[in-house]
Amino acid sequence: MKAATINELKQELTNCTLPQLTDLCLRLARFKKENKELLTYLLFEADDTVAYIQSVKKEMDEQFETMNKSNAYFIKKSLRKILRIINKYTRYSGLATVETELLIYFCIAMKQTDIAISSNQVLANIYQNQLKRIHKAVTSLHEDLQYDYLREIAKL
Numbered sequence: 001m002k003a004a005t006i007n008e009l010k011q012e013l014t015n016c017t018l019p020q021l022t023d024l025c026l027r028l029a030r031f032k033k034e035n036k037e038l039l040t041y042l043l044f045e046a047d048d049t050v051a052y053i054q055s056v057k058k059e060m061d062e063q064f065e066t067m068n069k070s071n072a073y074f075i076k077k078s079l080r081k082i083l084r085i086i087n088k089y090t091r092y093s094g095l096a097t098v099e100t101e102l103l104i105y106f107c108i109a110m111k112q113t114d115i116a117i118s119s120n121q122v123l124a125n126i127y128q129n130q131l132k133r134i135h136k137a138v139t140s141l142h143e144d145l146q147y148d149y150l151r152e153i154a155k156l
Contacts, residue, residue, distance in 0.1 A: 041092040053101050056089045064109050072120045079126055082106065100137045100149055103130050107156050131156065
């Protein structure tokens with residue numbers, strides 16, 4: 001089965017009634033966890049970006065606390081898991097400010113843990129790549145926000 005294009009789906013959805021749309025959304029949410037999470041974000045959390053960022057930061061803190069720091073391999077895997085979570089939540093919001101806030105918080109948390117970033121090249125690369133992503137996200141923001149975030153980045 002070939003998937004329809006976005007435009008075709010949009011046209012078909014405009015022809016649906018409200019109960020049909022509700023049924024379609026619920027059926028879609030039933031099949032994948034990510035669909036349910038996205039629907040949850042859109043319905044309940046999209047209005048309050050600050051609270052959304054705080055909840056993601058709280059989840060990141062929990063991940064950093066449970067991180068296995070016995071070996072660089074486990075640290076790398078844990079950091080990549082946290083980055084997957086950040087990427088998922090950033091995709092849900094679609095806002096550059098959310099991505100910037102979360103990545104800056106990730107870099108700060110990474111430096112505050114007892115991880116020797118400079119002694120392991122893989123960990124140093126993870127850190128540097130996140131700094132690049134932060135700079136890329138900041139360039140798409142308003143000038144005033146850019147100035148504020150660049151000051152925070154300078155501390156990193």
